[in-house]
Amino acid sequence: MKPFVAKFVWFDGKIVKDEDAKVPVMTHAIHYGTSVFEGLRGYWNSKNLYIFRLDDHIKRFRNSGKVYSISLRFTDKEITNAIMDLCKKNNVKESCYIRPFYFVGRHGINLHVTENTPTHAVVVMFPFGELFNKNGIKTGISSWRRISDMSTPPLAKMGGNYLNSILxxxxxxxNGYDEAILLDHLGNISEAPGENxxxxxxGKLxxxxxxxxxxxxxxxxxxxxIAKDLxxxxxxxxxxxxxxxxADEVFLxxxxxxxxxxxxxxxxxxxDGKIGKITGKIRTIYSDITIGKNKKYSKWITAVY
Ligand SMILES: Cc1ncc(COP(=O)(O)O)c(C=O)c1O
Structure with missing residues (x-):
């Protein structure tokens, strides 16, 4: 069986073995969810590994921490290099999931987190295939409401936010469904636990x-x-x-x-209970883009090798 995490991880500026990346039990993020994360995919097309919208993920990564004054102590370029270097060090030659995160370290039980509070940054990755059945999934509206900007801002991708997604x-x-759909605090459709x-x-999206x-x-x-271009x-x-x-079609x-x-x-x-026509068209283009087959959108992919 493949390891859950690739052999090497990037930890505060250095590439180390996964088992050597350790944090103390008094790490603030473990107690209070004070962590920020991103999820990216690397797509292997049998010749090269392409990372999808790397710059956009890094922009959101930094913005999320701003909301809570949790500092990312590395530049965008350093995080970019960390991701690229780690893919190379792990010699990744298959599609993978890449998870950069940063979190509050030792800060006692103090809830006053400021820009000066100690933080650590990490990048891990692992082989990753399809998350859901591509032929379609069964969903149900959750009785839990999506968190709101009035309490824990959903636009910041914080570890703690995902307690709502877990419920x-x-x-x-x-209830026998594949995935939940959450309503917002007003009862309108919001999103799924980890998807829009x-x-x-x-004919309109x-x-x-x-x-x-x-x-x-x-x-x-x-x-x-993609839809606009179509x-x-x-x-x-x-x-x-x-x-x-x-709806005629729904997709996440x-x-x-x-x-x-x-x-x-x-x-x-x-x-008709099957993948919709427009959904199918958009998905084909999307998947071609991710493996470098559609040159029109090559701005979205970064080649690792
Ligand atoms: C709550 C939530 N909504 C939506 C998304 C989809 O965002 P993206 O397309 O940037 O991965 C994610 C995943 O990051 C998520 O966690």
Missing amino acids: ATQESKR IFIIRN LTPPPSSSALEGITKDSVIE GYQTIEREIPRTEIYF TGTAAEITPVISIDGKKIG
């Missing part, structure tokens, strides 16, 4: 705005651009729960989930 995921699995959501009605507690997804942004308009607006049942987007068709919600079939 929704546990409930959806208990799109619905298609009458609709997706909830950040004000509906939806992360500013990089896959979402990519889909909007001649499909995307409207970012509030989507009431009921409207999702009227995320680095891990890529473009995953939703074939049912709360036991109600979406479209």
